[in-house]
Amino acid sequence: xxxxxxxxxxxxxxxxxxxxxxxxxxxxxxxxxxxxxxxxxxxxxxxxxxxxxxxxxxxxxxxxxxxxxxxxxxxxxxxxxxxxxxxxxxxxxxxxxxxxxxxxxxxxxxxxxx
Numbered sequence: 860x861x862x863x864x865x866x867x868x869x870x871x872x873x874x875x876x877x878x879x880x881x882x883x884x885x886x887x888x889x890x891x892x893x894x895x896x897x898x899x900x901x902x903x904x905x906x907x908x909x910x911x912x913x914x915x916x917x918x919x920x921x922x923x924x925x926x927x928x929x930x931x932x933x934x935x936x937x938x939x940x941x942x943x944x945x946x947x948x949x950x951x952x953x954x955x956x957x958x959x960x961x962x963x964x965x966x967x968x969x970x971x972x973x
Contacts, residue, residue: 873891876891876894876895876898877889877891877894879894879898879901879902880894880897880898883897916952917951919955920951920952920954920955921935921951923955923958923959924938924939924951924954924955924958926958927958927962927965927969928969930962931965931966931969933969933972933973937972937973938969938972939972940972941971941972941973942968942971942972944972945971945972947968947971947972949968954968
């Protein structure tokens with residue numbers, strides 16, 4: 860009696876996993892069982908790191924704003940506090956870009972905060 864290969868649905872499921880494992884090294888892109896483990900792990904890392912990326916960028920922006928604030932004779936916390944009191948609604952991403960691309964504009968914003 861021939862073995863049961865489960866047909867179309869199982870092949871489609873396996874091919875979906877192997878397609879996700881494209882580019883993996885060694886058996887991880889060839890063999891279904893190892894590919895399944897590798898893909899599950901990769902997808903969980905991707906889910907986690909989409910959230911971590913947001914935190915990482917915010918930290919980067921804060922470091923850049925802090926460095927630019929020091930050049931303008933103030934600290935990061937005083938700058939942010941002053942901007943809140945002055946009702947300047949620029950977020951950290953925009954402030955960071957100003958600090959890099961247009962230091963004169965950042966200086967003007969820093970003056971508003973003091």
